[in-house]
Amino acid sequence: MGSREIILGNIAKSLKESALVPSEPKEIEIRLSAHSINTVPQRGTGDLEKQTALFIAEAKRVEATTECIDDVDELGGVLLRYLAGHNLAGCVKIAPNALLKNVNWAKHSTLTVAQGIAEDSDQASLSVAVAGVAETGTLVLHSGPESPTTLNFLPDNHIVLLPQSRLVGAYEEAWEMLRVGGKTMPRTVNWITGPSRSADIEQTLLLGAHGPRRLHIVILNDKKSS
Amino acid sequence: MQSTSRNFSENARHGIADEKLQAALSRLSHGFPLKRLEAMARLPEFEALRDDAQGIKEHTLANLDTYLEAYETRVIESGGHVHWASDAADACDIILGICRDAGAKTVTKGKSMISEEIAINEYLEENGIQPIETDLGEYIIQLRHEPPSHIIAPAIHLSKGQVAETFKKEHQHLPPGRNLDEPRALLEEARGELRRKFIAADVGITGANMVIAETGTSIIVTNEGNGDLTQTLPKTHIVIASIEKVVPTLEDATTILRVLARSATGQDMSVYTTFSTGPKQAQDLDGPENYHVVLLDNGRSKMLGGEFHDMLRCIRCSACLNHCPVYKAIGGHAYGWVYSGPMGAVLIPGLLGLAETHDLPGASTFCGKCEEVCPMRIPLPRMLRSWREKSHQASLGSQKSRFGLAAWAFLARRPALYRLCMGLGVSLLALFGRRGRFSALPLAGGWTASRDLAAPEAGTFMAQWKQGKR
Numbered sequence: 001m002g003s004r005e006i007i008l009g010n011i012a013k014s015l016k017e018s019a020l021v022p023s024e025p026k027e028i029e030i031r032l033s034a035h036s037i038n039t040v041p042q043r044g045t046g047d048l049e050k051q052t053a054l055f056i057a058e059a060k061r062v063e064a065t066t067e068c069i070d071d072v073d074e075l076g077g078v079l080l081r082y083l084a085g086h087n088l089a090g091c092v093k094i095a096p097n098a099l100l101k102n103v104n105w106a107k108h109s110t111l112t113v114a115q116g117i118a119e120d121s122d123q124a125s126l127s128v129a130v131a132g133v134a135e136t137g138t139l140v141l142h143s144g145p146e147s148p149t150t151l152n153f154l155p156d157n158h159i160v161l162l163p164q165s166r167l168v169g170a171y172e173e174a175w176e177m178l179r180v181g182g183k184t185m186p187r188t189v190n191w192i193t194g195p196s197r198s199a200d201i202e203q204t205l206l207l208g209a210h211g212p213r214r215l216h217i218v219i220l221n222d223k224k225s226s
Numbered sequence: 227m228q229s230t231s232r233n234f235s236e237n238a239r240h241g242i243a244d245e246k247l248q249a250a251l252s253r254l255s256h257g258f259p260l261k262r263l264e265a266m267a268r269l270p271e272f273e274a275l276r277d278d279a280q281g282i283k284e285h286t287l288a289n290l291d292t293y294l295e296a297y298e299t300r301v302i303e304s305g306g307h308v309h310w311a312s313d314a315a316d317a318c319d320i321i322l323g324i325c326r327d328a329g330a331k332t333v334t335k336g337k338s339m340i341s342e343e344i345a346i347n348e349y350l351e352e353n354g355i356q357p358i359e360t361d362l363g364e365y366i367i368q369l370r371h372e373p374p375s376h377i378i379a380p381a382i383h384l385s386k387g388q389v390a391e392t393f394k395k396e397h398q399h400l401p402p403g404r405n406l407d408e409p410r411a412l413l414e415e416a417r418g419e420l421r422r423k424f425i426a427a428d429v430g431i432t433g434a435n436m437v438i439a440e441t442g443t444s445i446i447v448t449n450e451g452n453g454d455l456t457q458t459l460p461k462t463h464i465v466i467a468s469i470e471k472v473v474p475t476l477e478d479a480t481t482i483l484r485v486l487a488r489s490a491t492g493q494d495m496s497v498y499t500t501f502s503t504g505p506k507q508a509q510d511l512d513g514p515e516n517y518h519v520v521l522l523d524n525g526r527s528k529m530l531g532g533e534f535h536d537m538l539r540c541i542r543c544s545a546c547l548n549h550c551p552v553y554k555a556i557g558g559h560a561y562g563w564v565y566s567g568p569m570g571a572v573l574i575p576g577l578l579g580l581a582e583t584h585d586l587p588g589a590s591t592f593c594g595k596c597e598e599v600c601p602m603r604i605p606l607p608r609m610l611r612s613w614r615e616k617s618h619q620a621s622l623g624s625q626k627s628r629f630g631l632a633a634w635a636f637l638a639r640r641p642a643l644y645r646l647c648m649g650l651g652v653s654l655l656a657l658f659g660r661r662g663r664f665s666a667l668p669l670a671g672g673w674t675a676s677r678d679l680a681a682p683e684a685g686t687f688m689a690q691w692k693q694g695k696r
Contacts, residue, residue, distance in 0.1 A: 003523075004310035007469065010527035011291045018531025020288040028292050031285075031474050032440050038278040038481040041271045062497070096511075117512045120425055136495040145509035153454045171480045185304065185441045187506055187513050188458075191499035196451040199491075200363035200379060201409040202250070202386050203257045209362060210417060210424075211451020211498065 035179075037172050044135040044170030051134040051169050052219070058137030062194030063207060064215040071220075072099060075161065076108040078218055079126065082159065086214070088123050092159070097128040097146040099161065118150035125151040129162040131174040132217070138193045139217065140174045142186035149188055158195070158212040163222045227345045227373055229578055231562035234585035241556035242676045246385050251554050254382060258548040261492020262599070269488065279485050280603050282478045283539040290530060293439040293472045294521065300442025304504030306517035314344035317522050321346055321431070321464060324518050325355050328462045330428035336446060336453035337361035338433025339377055339542060340466050340522055342564040343577070346431070357431075358423050360452035362416055369396045375558030377565060378490055378544045383557050386412060420452070430456035430514070434467035435541070436482060437519070440475040443503045444519060447486065447496040454500055463502070463514040468522045470538040476501075482541060485601040490543040525577045533612050534576050539602040540569055546596035546606060552589045555676075561586060568596035568606040575613050584622040587613035648686045655682055 001009075015022060023031075043054065056066050069078060083090055090111045094100055105113045118125055127147055131140035139160055143149045152158060168174055171191075178189070196211030207213055230237060241247055266272045286293055298308045309324075311317035325333060333350060335341065335357055347357040347368070359368040363381035367374060369392050374380030381389070390406035393415055406412055432453050434444040444465045446453045457463045473479050479501075487493040506513035529538055547553045547567030558566035562583075563574050571586040587610045590596075596606040617623055618631065637644045658664060663678035673679055684690055 002310070003312045003316055006312050007310050007521070007523045007527055008291050008294070010523070011294070011469070011530060014527055014530035014532065015288070015290070018535070020531050020535075022289050022292070023285070025292070028289060028296070028474075032296060035440075035475055035477055037477050038282070039271050039274040041269055041275075041484070043269075058494075062493075120421065138495055138499075143510050143513055144507075145511065148511040149454070149458050150512045153451050153458060171483075172477055175476045175480070185443060185501070185503040187502065187504060187510055189501040190454070191495065191501075192497065193493075193495045193499075194497050196449070197497060198362045198413060198450045199257075200361070200366070200381055201384075201389055201412055203253050203379070203382070204386075204409040206410055206413050208417070209413060209450035209452065210360065210420065210455055 035175070040170045040172060041135060044133075046169065048164065048167065048223070051167055052164060055132055055134040055137055055167055056219075058134065059194070059217055060137070062137055063197075064137065064194050064217055066217045066219060068219045068221060072102050072161070073104055075100070075103050075126070075218065076105055076111055079124075079159065080108055080111050082216055083124060083157075086157065088157065091122075092124045092126050093118055093122040093151060093155065094126040095128055095147050095151055099128050099163070100126070117148040118154035120154060122155045124157040124159060125155040126159045126161065127151045129160050130166065131177055132162045132167045132219075133171050133174055133191075134167060134169050135171065136193055138171070138191050141190045141192065142178070143188045144186050149190065152190055152192065153211045156208070156213045157216070158214070159216045159218065160192075161218050161220060163220045165222050167219070227342060227348070227564060229563040229574070229582055231574055231578065231583040231586055234560060234562060234589070237560035237562055238556040238589070239676075241560045244557070246388065247383050247557045250383050250385065251557055254548060255554055258491055258544070262489060262545065262548075263492070265488040265492045265494055268494070272485070272488070275481060275484050276601050276603060278481045279601060280539065282473055282481060283602060286473055287470065287530065287535070287538055290469065290472070293474060294469060296439040297437055297442055297472050300439065301504065301519055302442075304442050304517075306442065306504045306519060309518060309520045311520055311522045311524075313524050317344045317466065317520050317524075318346055318349040320520050321466070322349060322353055322355070324462065324464055325350065325429050328429050328516070330355055330462075332356045332358060332423065332427050333429045333431055334358050334360050334424055334427040334456045334460065335364070335430070336432035336448065336456045337364045337380065338431070338466055339374070339564055340433050340468050341431060342374060343524065344466070344522065346466075358420070358427065360420050360424065360456055361448070362413065362450060362452075365416055365420065366392060369393075373559065373564065375566065376544060376547060377542050377569075383559065424455040424459050427456075427460045429462045429464060430458075430460040431464045431466060432457050434465050434471055435486065436479050437465075437467050437472050438474070438476060438479050438501075439472055441503055443476070443501045445479060445483075446500050446502075447483070447498070448500075449491075449493075449497045451498055454498055457500070457502060458513060461514055462516040462518070463505070465502070465517075465519045466522060467519060468524065469526055486541055486543055489545040489599065489601040529576050534572065534609055536604050537569070537572050537576060537609060539604055540573070541602060542569075543601060545599040545601065549595040549599045551591055551593060551595075556589070561589070568610065569604075572606055572609045572613065580613065580617055580620060580622060584613075584617040584620075587611075587617065645686065645688055649689065652682045652686050
């Protein structure tokens with residue numbers, strides 16, 4: 001008998017000898033497919049204006065920076081200003097995301113953008129979030145052809161475009177967005193709440209442990225188009 | 227790792243006498259517990275979420291086999307592999323096999339207490355594969371060949387000076403005169419050292435805070451981003467998870483995540499919460515090509531439904547350590563194994579047996595703080611008491627303590643004699659003074675060497691009661 005059978009056999013035996021009452025198979029099936037929602041904090045409810053304000057405040061609490069733009073084409077200028085502000089070269093590795101196709105990068109002669117996965121030498125990256133969760137100022141990104149995961153972790157500076165139409169109050173709403181159309185789970189879903197940090201040495205909180213030292217969130221006002 | 231739990235008393239004495247450790251432990255008191263309170267104050271639904279979280283775990287444990295099988299099916303559907311391991315040796319062999327198939331020379335690792343439990347690092351090293359811990363705290367203690375002293379802050383027992391010494395000794399290729407006085411310099415050095423290793427590694431091993439039956443997903447929660455570099459860059463990702471980590475749905479995992487970081491570090495949410503499902507998909511541009519899960523039992527299936535069943539709800543947040551007066555006095559190494567504090571004192575005897583570990587359940591004042599702060603409302607004091615009873619029944623423990631208990635039981639069953647002795651004791655203590663605390667007492671050096679004994683205020687409780695003082 002293999003370990004699988006031994007372990008499952010031990011579990012079944014322990015359950016049988018205990019006072020625990022297993023559910024009917026049908027109940028389990030329903031539980032796994034119904035996606036019932038448990039308690040959701042009240043602060044994750046309210047209209048988009050309120051949630052946007054909360055998202056910005058919560059992101060700030062976790063040391064992320066935010067700014068708002070009205071047109072995606074403003075991104076080039078945003079990147080240049082941000083990089084200059086941190087004394088960085090005007091090079092950014094960007095996600096091959098459909099939303100970024102409308103940006104005219106060429107009009108900024110001092111900005112170099114390249115699409116693809118992150119390399120160790122990349123100083124800055126630009127990704128597009130699939131959701132933003134106001135409850136804790138959390139970004140939701142997931143792997144896929146439009147969003148390489150390495151962009152989220154390797155470069156020192158991570159810049160994320162968050163369309164305001166994708167801003168929700170609670171994490172559960174982000175799961176529902178992901179499930180639309182019966183899509184399978186992406187290989188990875190990343191919840192990102194602020195830049196990387198560690199307090200492993202004498203409990204001193206320091207930003208920039210292994211992941212990005214800075215996280216900059218650009219909220220795109222796309223309410224009219226959505 | 228090899229347990230030294232049998233030397234608990236000696237370990238504890240070492241801890242109390244270690245000034246650097248004491249300074250580190252006093253920092254702990256002002257850190258996590260205060261931040262936890264702040265986070266709770268910002269979330270009025272915290273208690274309701276605790277109830278939900280407890281309910282989710284209870285339901286899952288009562289159907290553990292069903293959920294594990296559902297989880298396994300989903301992992302396989304997503305292109306991953308599931309391996310079942312009865313014990314540590316089993317798990318080590320499985321992991322070594324996967325590493326060999328991958329032709330691995332180096333393996334990066336995210337922080338995982340399960341991997342400490344099975345001592346995978348030693349096993350890989352013996353077999354010519356180099357494991358590299360990447361969590362800053364774990365990296366430091368790996369260089370020092372020490373076990374973790376705290377389940378979420380493994381190097382909490384060290385001062386920055388000790389870390390600097392370790393780095394100077396181990397990073398010989400760097401200029402010896404470099405300044406490592408500040409935590410920032412230490413962090414930067416570790417970041418620089420580990421960056422190359424992340425990129426060169428052939429396999430990445432992480433633990434799992436939870437696994438999800440609905441989707442076949444494993445979750446890791448980190449602040450540094452090391453777990454993500456560990457599982458994104460190498461060609462093979464191995465997840466090691468114990469069987470009680472399964473929860474039904476993404477929503478259930480979400481509820482538990484809402485209480486996890488708040489109870490642990492006092493953050494509302496950890497920086498990186500990562501949900502991984504299978505290997506790189508057809509259109510993905512990066513990510514591991516192979517995804518393996520090792521499901522470890524190591525004694526847990528036997529705890530299920532029994533006296534220590536509730537311990538299986540534990541989500542390893544460390545709130546019980548952070549609030550335990552005993553942990554904060556002796557530090558984590560005293561417990562002699564991977565786990566420490568109240569959760570360790572309950573879990574270690576369950577996993578290693580009482581014969582080696584019978585002193586651990588004694589490491590409690592029964593103040594009840596651990597149960598009060600536990601997000602899963604695990605009755606830790608009740609279980610510590612059960613272990614003490616079992617240990618007494620099995621005639622374990624020192625002769626002295628067994629004699630003391632027997633003498634106390636003899637007296638407690640004879641109220642008149644008990645009152646007489648107590649009255650005598652109080653009068654005797656009164657000879658040494660009636661105010662405050664004793665810092666030294668004849669014949670009680672074992673107690674007063676490391677703590678004060680409260681002086682009796684007046685007569686015994688019964689005597690005062692009779693006098694109408696209520």
